[in-house]
Amino acid sequence: MSNAIEKDFGSETMPLAEVLQEMDLAFVAAGDHSLTVEEAVKFLQHPHFVFLDVRTREERDHVTFPFALHIPLHELPDRLGELPEDKFFITFCFNGARAVLAYAFLRTRGFDEVKALEGRLEELADAMSPGRLNK
Secondary structure, eight states: OOSSOOOSSSSOOOOHHHHHHHOSHHHHHHTTTEEOHHHHGGGTTOTTEEEEEOSOHHHHHHSOOTTSEEOOGGGHHHHGGGSOTTSEEEEEOSSSHHHHHHHHHHHHTTOOSEEEEOSOHHHHHHHTSHHHHTO
16 A cells, blocks of 8 residues: 555645654644634635635534535545645634644645634634624
8 A cells, every 4th residue: 555645636646644744843833734814814805715614514504604615524535626726725624623634635635735724613703704804
């Protein structure tokens, strides 16, 4: 069995071990894998950025973010072909844990432009309030 996870639509793959090795303490401390909610909301209307909601369907049914592409984390491997290769992905979930897993998975599949959203879902919902978005 190869240590690289194969991507079946053309781009280079990166072995999971390499993705994990790049995520050392300095990497995590520098926040190279993530964006804050304040940073991320600046990209809501930008066509190069895709917010990828990796929460479950039940979570999404409870709180919906219409600007986001919803693919639950457990479905991501089977639905990878739905992701355009030329976009920058911002992954998010309820508390960030699955967003980081989605980040690592996408990196193994050859996606270089990807970040996980830092913080909890409440922060994103709060940042979406009309008064804050109009600033």
